[in-house]
């Protein structure tokens with residue numbers, strides 16, 4: 502308030518000065534013309550004019566301009582009460598200008614964010630429907646064929662039903678990934694930190710994926726025998742998801758009879774790094790920077806039976822970055838890939 506009054510006075514002081522100056526000069530000239538110059542009169546007149554115009558200007562300005570200004574101010578604050586409410590309402594022009602400018606900048610920024618989000622939403626929806634279409638049509642295709650008579654043939658019936666089931670499984674898998682990524686991207690990551698043995702977690706994943714690996718004759722192993730537990734501080738369930746996604750990829754994109762090896766190494770600063778290495782197909786250099794993007798897949802055709810939703814690595818990245826940790830990838834096309842991430846070690 503102090504600032505506002507100072508500024509308000511300044512305006513009145515100056516305006517009163519101009520009026521007084523003009524009137525004084527005018528009066529002096531007038532008196533001079535009539536040969537009646539009277540310094541006492543001029544002084545009294547000057548002081549009175551000054552005081553009078555000062556109060557009139559001050560009063561009028563406050564009443565007419567600042568009232569309106571205050572109204573604008575109130576309207577603006579009403580639009581965005583969160584940013585204005587905390588500050589005292591002033592009638593100061595400079596503050597108002599500053600606030601309105603800030604308000605406009607904030608709004609502009611907000612609109613831009615909304616535009617980006619809208620773009621993102623559209624792209625996301627497009628991708629989702631695209632991802633769902635393929636398995637849905639597969640299922641529909643098999644069911645139609647069965648209805649059209651294939652159901653009478655015992656062998657075909659079983660075969661087509663199994664394929665339809667595969668399609669449904671894939672749909673479920675995609676929907677689960679979508680659910681996960683949506684949760685992660687809306688920001689309610691809600692990490693549930695605990696201290697757990699990472700060796701145990703990796704063993705769990707091995708157990709869960711053993712069947713899948715053995716179908717491709719892929720061996721899942723550690724680089725050495727981790728006989729002692731290695732304790733880390735993180736969200737166990739989410740880290741298990743990360744390891745699952747990475748090991749799953751190493752199986753999916755690994756070669757028949759290959760190996761997936763997991764190692765846990767100490768890093769400086771109480772960190773461990775977990776590496777998942779395979780000797781599979783590898784990734785060409787140009788794909789590596791985009792690998793962690795949602796829906797990004799090297800093999801776009803989707804024809805490959807192994808194709809996932811393309812969300813696996815995006816989920817992995819979200820989880821690791823949510824822990825403020827880092828994820829790395831190294832790969833040589835035709836030789837193999839290594840995905841690694843850090844975790845906080847518990848001493």
Ligand SMILES: Nc1ncnc2c1ncn2[C@@H]1O[C@H](COP(=O)(O)OP(=O)(O)O)[C@@H](O)[C@H]1O
Pocket residue numbers: 746750751753754755779781782783784792797798799800808809810811812813814815837838
């Ligand atoms: N271990 C790996 N070896 C070779 N390519 C991989 C590996 N992991 C991931 N990729 C490539 O990265 C792409 C993105 O992986 P991901 O996000 O898990 O999607 P998805 O597995 O559903 O296709 C995959 O389509 C695949 O081309």
Ligand SMILES: [Mg+2]
Pocket residue numbers: 746749750809811812813814
């Ligand atoms: Mg995957």
